[in-house]
Amino acid sequence: MNAACPSSCPFVLPRPELSGTPGLVRRLAAGPAGGQDYDETKRNMLKLLVLAGIAGAAGGGLTGGSLQYAQPPIVGIANFPRVQLLDLDGSALTSAKIAGEYTVETNDVILFNYPLRNEPNFLLNLSPPKGGTGGASNVQGGVGPNKSIVAYSAICQHLGCPAPNISYYPPGTCPATPGGQSFYIHCTCHGSTYDVTNGASNLTGPAVLPLPQVVLEWNQSDDTIWATGMTPNSPPVNGHFSTLTGDYAVGSQSQLTKQQPIHQCDTF
Numbered sequence: 001m002n003a004a005c006p007s008s009c010p011f012v013l014p015r016p017e018l019s020g021t022p023g024l025v026r027r028l029a030a031g032p033a034g035g036q037d038y039d040e041t042k043r044n045m046l047k048l049l050v051l052a053g054i055a056g057a058a059g060g061g062l063t064g065g066s067l068q069y070a071q072p073p074i075v076g077i078a079n080f081p082r083v084q085l086l087d088l089d090g091s092a093l094t095s096a097k098i099a100g101e102y103t104v105e106t107n108d109v110i111l112f113n114y115p116l117r118n119e120p121n122f123l124l125n126l127s128p129p130k131g132g133t134g135g136a137s138n139v140q141g142g143v144g145p146n147k148s149i150v151a152y153s154a155i156c157q158h159l160g161c162p163a164p165n166i167s168y169y170p171p172g173t174c175p176a177t178p179g180g181q182s183f184y185i186h187c188t189c190h191g192s193t194y195d196v197t198n199g200a201s202n203l204t205g206p207a208v209l210p211l212p213q214v215v216l217e218w219n220q221s222d223d224t225i226w227a228t229g230m231t232p233n234s235p236p237v238n239g240h241f242s243t244l245t246g247d248y249a250v251g252s253q254s255q256l257t258k259q260q261p262i263h264q265c266d267t268f
């Protein structure tokens with residue numbers, strides 16, 4: 001306080017015009033309403049809303065950028081896992097069980113998911129029934145005593161029709177292909193045909209890529225069957241940027257499922 005001006009110093013003058021309810025700002029006498037109160041909190045909120053509207057209208061790029069970071073992350077896995085296959089009843093799948101349950105003549109669609117939950121694969125045993133003839137052994141990537149157990153993606157490499165629209169055709173189901181193959185995988189959507197004895201290479205189009213082939217492992221010590229990867233020349237599973245991205249991993253085990261096939265004979 002300035003003691004030299006006790007009566008004129010503005011700091012000690014009585015200021016009745018400054019008294020009032022905390023949080024409210026009073027317009028002083030010079031104002032048009034002669035001292036009308038208004039709520040500063042509401043006024044500031046209005047300013048914020050106006051500024052947000054201007055930012056939204058003029059900052060489309062900013063909004064888009066913000067939404068970009070709101071996208072869910074791409075799910076997937078870093079490496080191919082080693083997954084044990086289980087039979088339809090949940091027991092460990094063995095080559096002995098496969099030989100007894102599935103042969104080149106099996107009509108049902110036998111599937112397991114690998115490496116992701118939304119990536120189904122055919123499990124095929126190309127050996128004939130016990131004592132029978134035909135079928136194939138020592139095929140590319142085949143495992144088991146006859147190297148006849150193989151697995152291929154059950155999603156067509158043309159436009160992605162899944163099983164059972166794409167199904168395995170046992171011998172005699174439909175006419176043989178031009179190359180004389182009597183059992184094959186065929187897609188009813190547009191007619192692509194794949195050679196199950198040769199890495200699911202293309203027998204007829206319009207697909208131009210083979211079906212991705214699962215690398216199987218036969219553990220001879222306990223006869224179990226495992227999936228451990230995809231062959232190096234396999235394209236990505238159709239609909240996936242990479243076979244390792246697009247869903248969550250199946251886990252440490254994957255159980256077989258069964259579907260009824262859809263068969264449609266085409267004129268090759």
Ligand code: FES
Nearest residue numbers: 156158159187190
């Ligand atoms: S999606 Fe299979 S042939 Fe077209």
